[in-house]
Amino acid sequence: MQHDHDTHAERAAHEHQHAGHHVHQHAGQHGLGKVSWRMAAQATLHCLTGCAIGEILGMVIGTALGWGNVQTMILAITLAFFFGYALTLRGILKAGVDFRTAFRVALAADTLSIAVMELIDNGVIALWPGAMDAHLGDPMFWYILAIALAAAFVITVPVNKWMIGRGKGHAVVHQYHH
Numbered sequence: 001m002q003h004d005h006d007t008h009a010e011r012a013a014h015e016h017q018h019a020g021h022h023v024h025q026h027a028g029q030h031g032l033g034k035v036s037w038r039m040a041a042q043a044t045l046h047c048l049t050g051c052a053i054g055e056i057l058g059m060v061i062g063t064a065l066g067w068g069n070v071q072t073m074i075l076a077i078t079l080a081f082f083f084g085y086a087l088t089l090r091g092i093l094k095a096g097v098d099f100r101t102a103f104r105v106a107l108a109a110d111t112l113s114i115a116v117m118e119l120i121d122n123g124v125i126a127l128w129p130g131a132m133d134a135h136l137g138d139p140m141f142w143y144i145l146a147i148a149l150a151a152a153f154v155i156t157v158p159v160n161k162w163m164i165g166r167g168k169g170h171a172v173v174h175q176y177h178h
Contacts, residue, residue, distance in 0.1 A: 005114045008138050015045070019042070020116070020146065029111065031048055032065050034165070035159065035161055035164045035165040039161075039163060040157050040158070040163060040164060041089070041162035043113070043158045043159050043164065043169060044113065044117075044157045044160045045151055045153070045172075046087060046088070047084050047110055047113045047114055047117055047144075047156065047160075048088045048117065048152065048156075049083075049087060050080065050083035050084030050085070050086065050088075050110075050147060050150055051080040051083070051084055051114060051117050051118065051149070051152070052080075053083040054076060054077075054078070054079030054080030054081065054082055054083040054084065055076045055077075055080050055121065055145070056070065056076075056079070057076075058073075058075040058077070058078070058079040059072055059076050059077025060136060061075060061157075063135065063136055065143040066077070068115050069123065069132045073122060073126075075124075077118050077122065079120075080114060080117075080118055080120075081114050081118070084110050084113075084114040085103075085106045085107070088106040088109055088110050089102050089103065089104070089106045092105050092106065100109075108167050108168070108169075110169075110171065112159065112163065112168075113156055113159060113160055113163070113169060114154065116152070116156045116159050117152040117153075117156045118152075119149070120151055120152040120155050120156070121148045121149055121152040122148075124144070124147060124148035124151050124152075125135075125144060125148050128147075128148075131144045142166050
């Protein structure tokens with residue numbers, strides 16, 4: 001009887017350690033519906049954090065240097081990708097994975113998510129009348145940025161849900177969390 005209990009405990013521990021991998025296998029067997037919206041929202045929030053840091057820092061730097069809208073937007077997008085990847089890298093490296101593998105996992109996990117987020121975020125800002133001319137001290141700048149990031153989040157959650165359900169995106173990252 002003790003042997004059966006140990007086997008069950010070991011199996012539970014193994015499933016807990018490889019939750020992302022287990023979710024991927026489960027989702028693959030039973031379809032996308034088994035990937036929770038909560039998991040997709042958490043992955044998206046992770047990406048949103050890196051994107052927001054990069055976007056805001058890029059806009060602050062571009063504005064401080066007196067750059068035009070195009071140069072500032074390019075810097076903000078570049079920094080959004082950088083910080084999005086950096087946050088994922090930090091978590092994977094903490095799990096003891098070598099840098100090269102961690103970098104590849106971060107690229108695989110975040111590229112589509114960050115790209116969709118940046119397209120929506122910057123699209124809202126570019127198309128909103130007066131948003132491109134708003135300055136950091138202007139409340140309009142901040143509320144439009146908040147609306148743009150919220151829209152990017154809402155639109156990117158289903159993208160991440162779809163990717164995780166197919167073993168892509170943050171499903172890959174979950175294999176390295178213990």
